[in-house]
Amino acid sequence: xxxxxxxxxxxxxxxxxxxxxxxxxxxxxxxxxxxxxxxxxxxxxxxxxxxxxxxxxxxxxxxxxxxxxxxxxxxxxxxxxxxxxxxxxxxxxxxxxxxxxxxxxxxxxxxxxxxxxxxxxxxxxxxxxxxxxxxxxxxxxxxxxxxxxxxxxxxxxxxxxxxxxxxxxxxxxxxxxxxxxxxxxxxxxxxxxxxxxxxxxxxxxxxxxxxxxxxxxxxxxxxxxxxxxxxxxxxxxxxxxxxxxxxxxxxxxxxxxxxxxxxxxxxxxxxxxxxxxxxxxxxxxxxxxxxxxxxxxxxxxxxxxxxxxxxxxxxxxxxxxxxxxxxxxxxxxxxxxxxxxxxxxxxxxxxxxxxxxxxxxxxxxxxxxxxxxxxxxxxxxxxxxxxxxxxxxxxxxxxxxxxxxxxxxxxxxxxxxxxxxxxxxxxxxxxxxxxxxxxxx
Numbered sequence: 001x002x003x004x005x006x007x008x009x010x011x012x013x014x015x016x017x018x019x020x021x022x023x024x025x026x027x028x029x030x031x032x033x034x035x036x037x038x039x040x041x042x043x044x045x046x047x048x049x050x051x052x053x054x055x056x057x058x059x060x061x062x063x064x065x066x067x068x069x070x071x072x073x074x075x076x077x078x079x080x081x082x083x084x085x086x087x088x089x090x091x092x093x094x095x096x097x098x099x100x101x102x103x104x105x106x107x108x109x110x111x112x113x114x115x116x117x118x119x120x121x122x123x124x125x126x127x128x129x130x131x132x133x134x135x136x137x138x139x140x141x142x143x144x145x146x147x148x149x150x151x152x153x154x155x156x157x158x159x160x161x162x163x164x165x166x167x168x169x170x171x172x173x174x175x176x177x178x179x180x181x182x183x184x185x186x187x188x189x190x191x192x193x194x195x196x197x198x199x200x201x202x203x204x205x206x207x208x209x210x211x212x213x214x215x216x217x218x219x220x221x222x223x224x225x226x227x228x229x230x231x232x233x234x235x236x237x238x239x240x241x242x243x244x245x246x247x248x249x250x251x252x253x254x255x256x257x258x259x260x261x262x263x264x265x266x267x268x269x270x271x272x273x274x275x276x277x278x279x280x281x282x283x284x285x286x287x288x289x290x291x292x293x294x295x296x297x298x299x300x301x302x303x304x305x306x307x308x309x310x311x312x313x314x315x316x317x318x319x320x321x322x323x324x325x326x327x328x329x330x331x332x333x334x335x336x337x338x339x340x341x342x343x344x345x346x347x348x349x350x351x352x353x354x355x356x357x358x359x360x361x362x363x364x365x366x367x368x369x370x371x372x373x374x375x376x377x378x379x380x381x382x383x384x385x386x387x388x389x390x391x392x393x394x395x396x397x398x399x400x401x402x403x404x405x406x407x408x409x410x411x412x413x414x415x416x417x418x419x420x421x422x423x424x425x426x427x428x429x430x431x432x433x434x435x436x437x438x439x440x441x
Contacts, residue, residue, distance in 0.1 A: 015070060027219040030069045030217055035066070035073055038066070060094055064138070065138055075248065089243075091140070096308075118130040118160070121173075122346055126173060126174065129167075131186065140311075141308060164197050174204065175205065176198055182212060188225055191228060198232075207236070215242075218251045239294060242272060272302060282299075282324070319350065322334065322352055323352045337349065
C-alpha cells in the first residue's frame with residue numbers, strides 16, 4: 001500500500017468528511033466519487049473559473065460529460081492548471097465544441113466493420129471485442145467520444161455470448177483484443193467468465209486487453225484481479241500513458257503487479273498538442289515506461305473524432321519525435337508511429353525514411369546521424385520456386401514445432417516408445433550380402 005500525499009488526504013476528507021486510509025485506495029470508492037461537475041472540481045482543487053469561462057465549460061460538459069477519478073485529479077498542478085498535461089487530458093475545454101466538416105462521429109468505422117454485437121473485425125486474424133462501455137474516467141481525447149456517457153452500460157452475458165459465437169464460428173481468428181470502455185471496470189468474476197469462454201475456443205491463441213486503469217485508477221490492479229489474469233495466459237496488456245507525470249508511485253506498483261504475474265505489457269500513446277508534442281517529453285516517457293517493464297508499442301496520430309481538433313498536431317511533429325528517438329535511445333524504447341486510417345483502413349505506419357535510393361543490386365541508406373552508406377545486395381539470388389501447393393511442400397515450409405523427443409543412438413534402444421532393438425552401421429558388408437541374396441531369390 002503506497003503512502004498518500006497530503007493533497008490526496010485533503011481531497012478524500014472533502015469528499016467523505018472523514019478520511020479512512022483504505023478508502024482512497026479502494027478502486028470502487030474512487031469510481032463512485034469521480035468528479036462529474038465543474039462546481040465539484042472547483043471545490044476539490046481550489047481552482048475558480050470566471051463566470052463567462054464557467055458558462056462555456058458547462059456548455060461543453062452538456063455535450064461531452066466530465067468524469068475524473070479523485071486519484072487522477074490529485075495529480076493536477078493547480079498552480080498552473082491550464083498548462084498542465086494531466087488537466088488538459090481530464091478537464092473539458094470549450095475547444096471541444098469546435099467541430100470541422102472533416103471530423104467524424106466514428107472515424108475508424110468500427111460500427112461498419114461489426115459482423116456481431118460488440119465485435120469489430122477489420123484485420124484477417126484478429127478482432128476487437130467491446131466488452132464494456134464504462135471507463136474509469138472520461139479522457140478528453142477519446143476516439144470513442146460517441147460512446148461517452150453510457151456509464152451504466154455493460155453488455156449482459158447474452159450479448160457477450162453473441163460475440164463469442166462469432167469468434168467460435170470464425171476459425172481464422174487467433175487474436176482477440178478486449179476493449180471498451182475499459183475491460184478492467186468489469187468485476188473480477190465477469191471478466192474471468194469472458195476470459196474462460198475465450199480460452200475454450202481452440203483457435204484463439206492469444207488474448208489482449210487494452211486498459212487505462214494503471215494510469216487513472218491504478219488501485220484497480222488488485223491481487224484478486226491479477227490472480228484472475230494469471231489463469232488465462234498467454235495474455236497481453238496494453239496501457240495508455242501519455243505523459244511522464246502520469247507514472248507515479250501508485251501506477252508503478254500497478255505495473256509491477258502485472259509484470260510480476262508474467263504478463264507482457266505494452267503502451268499506446270496518443271500524440272496530443274499541448275500535452276506531449278515535444279521530443280524531450282516523449283523521450284522521458286518511453287524511458288520511464290521501459291524502466292517499469294512496459295514496451296512502448298504505438299504512438300498514435302490523434303484521430304479525426306469530433307471535437308478533437310485542438311489536440312491534433314501535424315504529422316511532421318510525430319515524425320520529428322520518432323526521429324529524435326531512433327538511434328538516440330534503445331530500440332525497444334521506440335514506438336511505431338501510426339495513423340489509424342479514417343474510414344476503417346487500419347493502422348498505417350508513418351516513420352522517418354532511412355532508405356534514400358536503390359538500384360538493381362545496391363541500396364543507399366542513411367542513419368540517425370545523417371551518415372549515408374550503401375548496402376550491397378547479392379548478385380545472384382534464386383528464390384525457391386513456390387507452386388503454392390503448401391500441403392505437399394517438401395522444401396522449407398516446416399511450420400510445426402521441432403520434435404525434441406525423438407531419440408537417436410543408444411537412447412533410441414533404451415526408449416520404451418521406440419520398437420527398434422538393433423542399430424546397424426551403414427554399409428555393413430554382412431547386411432549388403434543379405435540384401436543381395438534376397439534380391440537373387
